[in-house]
Amino acid sequence: MDIDLFEHLDQLPPEVQKIIEDYGETESLEYSELEFFLKRIEAVGYTFEYGLDAIPFNLTKLINPNPMQKFTTQAQSLREKAVTELRKINETYREKSDHFEGSVIRITDNKIQYHLEGERYLSEIDIQNKKLIDNNGYQYDLDILSDHQLFTIIDTIEANIEKYQEWQESQSEIFYKIQNAGFNIVTCGNCGEVILHEIHEEGEIHCGGCSRDMDKSDCPDLYS
Structure with a gap:
């Protein structure tokens, strides 16, 4: 049975050790990172497995690899995907x-x-x-x-x-609760100042920032 070379890093060629070093703590990688980690490892003639826990194991040497061709192609592919x-x-x-x-x-x-x-x-x-x-x-x-x-x-x-995006959604939910309570938060259509007012209040909205009175339609909701 082949030994797991993750446990014997000193037996690996320098280029393989360098790739492993690039990924640091391999026990905390995302699946997307593991996918590209594996491609880089296979490009230099080795391979490994990983399960649902996303922890790589069983690092072994590939049989009859073509390292230079694979490395060039896959390295370019990785870089292009990142871009x-x-x-x-x-x-x-x-x-x-x-x-x-x-x-x-x-x-x-x-x-x-x-x-x-x-x-x-x-x-x-x-x-x-x-x-x-x-x-x-x-x-x-x-x-x-x-x-x-x-x-x-x-x-x-x-x-x-x-x-x-989750934070924005939570802010919108709070905003709708404020509106349901009969209040609204808008921005001044002239200077951008934030204004609080009662929804059912008649007349124009006064802005203390620029001292203007405006129609409600000229003051958009803070959250829409």
Whole structure:
């Protein structure tokens, strides 16, 4: 029976050890990460298994692999998939860059604000030009990040988007409760100030921010 080389890392070639090091704690990987982890491992002539617990095991050497051809093809495939996923995120959640004229994916979660050079860290991704931008505005090629880092960024952003959407839904539910109680929260159609008023109150809405009286139709709900 073949031994599990995860338990004998010293017996592995340097390129295999490097891939395993890229993924850090293998017991805490997501299924999407495991899929690409396995492809990289197979590309250099090894393979492993994993079950419902998403923990890789039974790392063994493949029989009659073609490592160079597989590595080149699969490495390119991984990188292209990462770029495609980042472009999807950019289409929906792009924001204006703090450093140049254009849209970027803003990196605000400190878990993925990877250090790029010195004390500078990743703050934006310009995926259209495949550039990373640090907090001082310096740009770097996307290739300086590993596949694992790129997919960690994707997984983290998508998880944060999901949490934000859940938070928005909870805020909307509270807002509807306020409306059902006979009150409303709107924004001033002139200056954007937040205004609270009684729904059945007659007449115009007064804004203390710009001292204007406006029709209710000119003041949109804070949550719609």
